[in-house]
Ligand SMILES: CC[C@H](O)CC(=O)C(=O)O
């Protein structure tokens with residue numbers, strides 16, 4: 295099995311879990327530790343990607359450009375990456391992040407919408423960036439559809455395409471099928487990004503490696519949207535046990551996870567009823583906080599909203615459905631009384 299490239303996305307996916315409250319000091323400390331530990335790629339941006347600080351996605355406490363600047367200045371060996379979602383971010387933010395010195399742009403779209411990424415892949419390459427495609431909500435489509443979409447990204451200049459389990463809804467057979475199909479069809483690298491709603495983030499990531507994945511993601515303590523991600527420190531420990539030596543210092547990772555990241559958690563990252571129902575129904579993890587707010591406001595269960603959103607096959611960008619569903623469920627409840 296190949297030694298994978300590990301991207302730590304505590305400062306991007308984890309941004310959802312801290313309600314976009316990262317400060318330059320936190321970024322400096324986390325980047326310093328990840329960099330010293332030897333993590334090769336560190337992702338920094340709003341959880342929903344560049345320019346995500348909006349009323350729909352949640353306002354950031356500090357400008358993500360200030361945070362990216364600190365990250366670039368602090369990292370000695372690690373490459374800094376940012377996430378970009380077309381429609382949330384524009385070419386302006388992409389250019390600005392490149393000027394600040396990011397090395398990698400990860401372009402994320404719903405897994406049937408690769409065609410909207412062309413101009414951004416081309417621009418990222420023009421600006422000298424490594425460009426990675428993110429096929430979000432990959433559980434919703436069979437392997438052959440993901441292959442078509444990934445091939446489009448490859449034709450636009452992608453250096454790697456990720457199978458992204460945004461809802462933490464995939465089980466191991468689903469990961470194997472999708473990652474192997476991409477590996478077989480593409481000439482570029484393939485990655486896998488896990489969420490832990492079904493308790494499979496580490497197991498699925500290892501399955502992705504067995505299926506040939508070249509790149510994987512983690513976050514310290516699993517800090518990330520919904521049930522969180524594969525914890526970076528656990529991934530490194532497991533890879534060591536498998537004799538896949540990434541050269542990453544486990545002891546530094548365990549310390550920063552325990553002493554710096556764990557205290558940042560607003561609520562423990564656990565598989566509670568809301569997270570499990572979200573993964574089970576296949577609902578996008580970034581919906582969690584919005585669903586919880588709506589549930590509280592309208593006096594319904596978050597898990598019921600998740601179940602209904604799953605039935606309606608809601609995707610990123612359809613956050614307005616959350617309120618519609620909550621209101622409908624509340625009305626039904628009143629009529630029953
Ligand atoms: C809005 C981007 C999204 O959070 C990307 C991601 O990490 C995922 O889909 O899991």
Ligand SMILES: [Mn+2]
Nearest residue numbers: 307460487519
């Ligand atoms: Mn994610």
